[in-house]
Amino acid sequence: MKINYPTLAVLSVLVLFAGLILTQPTLALAQEKASSVQGELTKVDAAAKTLSVKTAKGEMEFRYNEQTQIIGAEGGVEGLATQSGAPVKVDFDAATKTATRIEVGKRK
Numbered sequence: 307m308k309i310n311y312p313t314l315a316v317l318s319v320l321v322l323f324a325g326l327i328l329t330q331p332t333l334a335l336a337q338e339k340a341s342s343v344q345g346e347l348t349k350v351d352a353a354a355k356t357l358s359v360k361t362a363k364g365e366m367e368f369r370y371n372e373q374t375q376i377i378g379a380e381g382g383v384e385g386l387a388t389q390s391g392a393p394v395k396v397d398f399d400a401a402t403k404t405a406t407r408i409e410v411g412k413r414k
Contacts, residue, residue, distance in 0.1 A: 341399075346394070368405045
């Protein structure tokens with residue numbers, strides 16, 4: 307049997323492009339879901355598990371849960387509640403507005 311290398315090369319390229327086209331929407335969805343914002347912590351409601359952040363665009367409210375990483379506040383959520391006015395960076399899921407990571411900076 308004779309192998310036709312040019313045909314094999316064209317088919318390989320087509321399969322490669324088809325794979326890239328099929329994975330593109332998945333990558334775009336993952337990038338849309340993850341977002342972050344920086345601002346000033348204004349309020350923490352431990353009962354409702356929410357926090358508010360004042361940004362350049364206005365006030366934003368986020369939910370948090372047990373999986374949320376809290377960095378820079380001693381005592382986790384309890385320590386976060388005492389940090390009103392501190393600069394924060396919140397990484398969150400844009401679809402649910404649930405914080406995945408909260409970094410608390412030093413107050414000025």
